[in-house]
Amino acid sequence: MNTTTADLLADAVIAPAAGYAATKVMEPVSMKLYQLESDETRRREDAARPGSPSQIAADKTLGLLGIHLKGKARGQAGAALHYGLAISWAPVYALLRRTTGLTPVAAGLASGAAMSLIVDEGITPLAGFSAPNRTYPAVTHLRGFAAHLAFGLAVAAVTETAWTILGRRPPH
Template sequence: MRLRAFVIDSLVTAAAGLIATHLTNTVQAVLARLMPADAQRREEEAALPLDPSQMAARRAAGLLGIDLRGKALENGGWVVHYATGLGWTPVYVLLRRYGRLHPGGAALVCGGAMALLLDEGLVPALGLARGPQAYPWETHARGLVTHLAFGVLVAAAVELLWTGSRRWR
């Protein structure tokens, strides 16, 4: 019985991660358009030639002796982007299952931790983006709101899918 629950949780987690990542892309795009033109310009000036997902894809491929360019680099960036969402979704599940947090609290912790640990910490530490000081505050605010939205979307997807999967447990 535990194996069945583990498999169902794994499938729910993967599906929720894909759903939340896809929907978060829309949130990100809307918020980017709402940024003031001056902040957009300063963000563009601070940005590296490739976005962080593409930088990570190029590095990972380079370790395998592959030089990603053009459409392959773009696709590689999307793979890294979705893999990051899929990889972070278990944080929500763990907070709910073992942290026994309410869905809303787990959503905010999941999304907030993603913004702080990945965007503000790991991504610049790995050289996938410039340090936080290089970007205008609006970029950081957009990133935080986007990642909080990811947490909420993960929560909604997981909770709905868990409810639908109860008959299979």
Template sequence: MHRNRDDILGDVVLGVIAGAVGVWVMDRVDWFNYRHEDPEVRRQTQQVRPGGEDPAHVIAQKAQRMTGAELSPSQHHAAGTAIHYVIGIGPAAIYGAMKGRVPGVGADRGLLYGLGLFLIQDELANAAAGFSADPRRYPWQAHARGLVAHLVYGVVTDTVWNTLKGATSPNSGARAQGVWR
């Protein structure tokens, strides 16, 4: 029993690391696509966003108002970025705990995980909580960009988790040499 708890904790930690890498890569893909979008689509997206900001920065702004904190623009940006990473790392920790324990988790190389986060978090929860506008107000290109970014996040998170898991398993040296036991 104790060994299993240690395995789960280790897999959660691997999920945290994998999720952080996944968020970082997702951001690069999303920003690349955003910068190459039609300027009119970018304008429409900015126009419907609450305060012109993405959900993580909206959360940071609401937290700032609730606490009465005065943050400079750079502190506000840092808080929003930290929230963005927490939003990506939290589900990855759960994903790490479920891999190998819940049938089917990871069988698709993280694609369903990324799709699920896109649908639940981006398309439903953010709007329901007021962190984004109603999804119907965004241009379709913003949804497509978000979907691609989240699929990349899911695949990267899964790949990094698998890589780290292989590197930390007892037979990782044998695997590195191509010998499977």
């Protein structure tokens, strides 16, 4: 597959929109799945959760720089980290599509699954942005995985639509 510089530049422009839109899809999916959990499971999960992982990550990261935000600015930093991660992950989809024979659905599912496993199940607890994985009920991990699959599929939909409009869609 021959990827041009113009393709890569288009991908760099599309990825932020795809990542942002995909997060807007993922959040209600995750919330609906959370609401479907039993009261006992939600109680156990809420008791295990030390706070929003994005907020904890923002606090810790900024703290390393000697910055300690309060109030609205603190919340904005957490949201920026959350959306920044989504935007920075969206190019994984384009990379998979442009360098493998994966279909849009397969590449979307693979990129969402990879984000779930690498970020949520790996980096987040190891960095102390959440409680250790074993602290949460199994359904919490399954919900996160399913929500990230929705993220990947939404990135695929936005990216494929933009590629089609721009005439830069790879084959498959």
